[in-house]
Amino acid sequence: MDRTAFTKTPPTVLLLHHNNTLKNRWELVRLNLSSQDLDGHGLPDAWEAEFLNDFASNGSGDRDGDGYSDLEEFLARTYPRDASSYLRLLPPSSPEFTVSWQAATSRTYTLERSGNLKGPFAPVQTGIQGSVPRTDFKDTSAAGPGPFFYRLRVP
């Protein structure tokens, strides 16, 4: 726990302890929950508080039953209590090798392609910035009759 004097930078969460015995002692305790993971499950405490409303998840649970663990939802920046929100490729919108997915703006993605479903997959593009409500990427390097199989990675 980081015990520091209050600064002009507003803390993420501030706990105030007041010792009334002496009536003159105040202690300010600043916690930075944005990156702390006190239970060590890989989920930042601030994310757990905001998106799960508790700290009970061990990361492997699937709170909304969409098939993706809470940890996977955190990594993809999808909503762990909304079964319609999970990382997935969307049906193709055009025959010109445009790959689309439901994205988060705070994430970058790597799109991979293979001529065989079993792989190996090779990166088509890395560092694709997500956009809402969907991200579209036109694969201009796909040539020939295919088939082409795509896989999405975060990041």
Ligand SMILES: [Ca+2]
């Ligand atoms: Ca889930």
Ligand SMILES: [Ca+2]
């Ligand atoms: Ca979800």
